[in-house]
Amino acid sequence: MTKILIVEDEENIARFVELELGYEGYETEKCYDGREGLAMIKERTYDLVLLDIMLPGLNGMEILRRMRQFTDTPVIMLTARDAVFDKVAGLDGGADDYITKPFAIEELLARIRAVLRKRDSAGAAKSHNFFTVGILTMDVDQRVVKVGDSHVDLTKREFDLLHYMLANVNIVLSRETLLEHVWGFDYYGETNAVDVYIRYLRSKLEEPFGIKIIHTVRGVGYVIKDE
Numbered sequence: 001m002t003k004i005l006i007v008e009d010e011e012n013i014a015r016f017v018e019l020e021l022g023y024e025g026y027e028t029e030k031c032y033d034g035r036e037g038l039a040m041i042k043e044r045t046y047d048l049v050l051l052d053i054m055l056p057g058l059n060g061m062e063i064l065r066r067m068r069q070f071t072d073t074p075v076i077m078l079t080a081r082d083a084v085f086d087k088v089a090g091l092d093g094g095a096d097d098y099i100t101k102p103f104a105i106e107e108l109l110a111r112i113r114a115v116l117r118k119r120d121s122a123g124a125a126k127s128h129n130f131f132t133v134g135i136l137t138m139d140v141d142q143r144v145v146k147v148g149d150s151h152v153d154l155t156k157r158e159f160d161l162l163h164y165m166l167a168n169v170n171i172v173l174s175r176e177t178l179l180e181h182v183w184g185f186d187y188y189g190e191t192n193a194v195d196v197y198i199r200y201l202r203s204k205l206e207e208p209f210g211i212k213i214i215h216t217v218r219g220v221g222y223v224i225k226d227e
């Protein structure tokens with residue numbers, strides 16, 4: 001269930017928004033104070049935060065600035081029509097969108113849906129195209145592999161093998177599985193090809209940097225552990 005935090009000191013607005021979001025199937029929590037709001041964001045996980053700007057305790061821009069140091073949870077700022085709010089500063093400060101009070105609830109709902117959609121597609125793209133294990137990173141689109149800040153040159157086969165193992169992190173992969181997925185079903189070469197390529201990867205990724213990424217599971221195969 002999508003969970004939304006409402007930080008808004010005008011209790012009528014907060015209650016109205018909470019009610020409407022409830023009708024739409026969102027789970028909500030609300031608070032009327034800036035400091036309390038920031039504490040809730042720190043302690044719990046929300047899918048989205050609706051953040052008023054003028055708040056007692058701590059203002060919305062300051063909450064946004066502080067929360068961006070530890071989370072990328074989407075934020076929609078609620079701004080008063082006649083308040084001096086620099087929209088550019090708000091969006092530069094890491095807000096995903098803003099809406100001016102008073103607003104039609106349909107508009108707020110549309111903006112919430114848009115922000116959640118954007119987050120979902122960004123998350124999906126990220127998880128498919130970028131991998132991190134310890135200090136090893138792989139950017140699949142750019143075909144760049146790094147250990148720390150150092151680029152590591154891999155052949156196409158080495159890259160494909162590492163990619164498949166990263167996509168199946170924490171899963172022990174047999175030689176047969178790796179041959180099938182990385183070399184292809186019709187591979188008729190040496191059956192120890194996997195071991196040879198694992199050795200190449202280790203000599204490029206582990207030995208120069210003194211790290212351990214690929215683990216051998218005796219009698220089974222290999223695994224990259226994300227620990």
Ligand code: CA
Pocket residue numbers: 008009010052053054055
């Ligand atoms: Ca307010």
